[in-house]
Structure formats: structure tokens, C-alpha cells
Amino acid sequence: MMPDKRSVDHLVYCQRALDRLAQIAESQSRREDSYLSAMTEREEILINLYSNCRLSMTPQAFYRKWPVNQADMGKICCRSSYAVNRWLAQGARYRSPSSDSLHHLALMDFLLENFEAIPKELLNQLCSKVVR
Numbered sequence: 001m002m003p004d005k006r007s008v009d010h011l012v013y014c015q016r017a018l019d020r021l022a023q024i025a026e027s028q029s030r031r032e033d034s035y036l037s038a039m040t041e042r043e044e045i046l047i048n049l050y051s052n053c054r055l056s057m058t059p060q061a062f063y064r065k066w067p068v069n070q071a072d073m074g075k076i077c078c079r080s081s082y083a084v085n086r087w088l089a090q091g092a093r094y095r096s097p098s099s100d101s102l103h104h105l106a107l108m109d110f111l112l113e114n115f116e117a118i119p120k121e122l123l124n125q126l127c128s129k130v131v132r
Contacts, residue, residue, distance in 0.1 A: 017049050018049075020041075020045060021045055021046070055103060056103055057105040059087040060087075062105045063088065065109065071084075076104050076108045077097070077101040079101060083095070083097075
């Protein structure tokens with residue numbers, strides 16, 4: 001099955017953006033000045049990449065890959081076990097998960113797959129209080 005033109009265009013856009021980010025990283029060090037200053041090309045590219053992110057994983061795929069129960073999956077997605085049961089149900093009881101829940105599952109899958117490669121400082125930030 002051939003990918004549709006939209007998905008190919010998206011992949012090409014992402015690759016070009018990543019290539020440009022690499023060029024920017026080579027030419028300048030990370031910004032040290034205030035976060036309140038004007039946006040740089042680097043930040044604009046990263047915001048565009050993130051806003052077009054289609055990262056998602058179905059509950060069924062997550063359930064097959066990781067030894068979790070419905071309560072665990074509910075915690076990951078900030079949903080009840082009842083909601084998760086409906087995502088996994090057949091027939092009239094089935095309810096489709098929100099795109100937000102699919103995104104949470106994909107992010108958790110990424111964290112589970114790549115935990116060892118994530119710097120300790122970043123993990124500490126994930127576990128610390130919310131930045132305001």
C-alpha cells in the first residue's frame with residue numbers, strides 16, 4: 001500500500017525541518033538570554049513540528065505491547081478504567097478513545113522504549129513541579 005501524498009508531504013516537511021534544526025545547532029550555541037526575547041527560527045521550527053505532530057497509539061496496540069491492565073492505561077490517559085474497558089470492548093459497548101488519549105499512549109510508549117537514553121536531568125524535570 002502506497003502512502004498518501006499528504007503523509008509523504010508531511011514526512012518531507014519534517015525531514016527538511018530537522019535538517020534545518022541541525023544546521024542551526026551547528027552555527028550557534030543554545031540561547032542563553034531571556035525567554036521573553038523574540039522567537040528565533042529554531043523555536044518557530046520546533047513549534048511547527050510539535051503542532052503538526054501526529055504521534056498516536058491505539059489502546060489495543062499498547063495493550064498488546066506492554067503488560068498493563070485497564071487501570072494502568074487509565075492512569076496514563078487520565079481516564080477511568082470504565083472508559084478504557086469501552087475502548088477495548090467489542091460491538092455496541094465500544095467507544096473510540098479521544099485523540100488526546102491516543103497521544104498519551106504514544107508518549108508513554110516512547111518513554112518506555114527510550115527510558116535509558118533520556119538524560120537524568122530531563123527525567124528530573126518531568127517529575128518536578130509545573131513551570132509557571
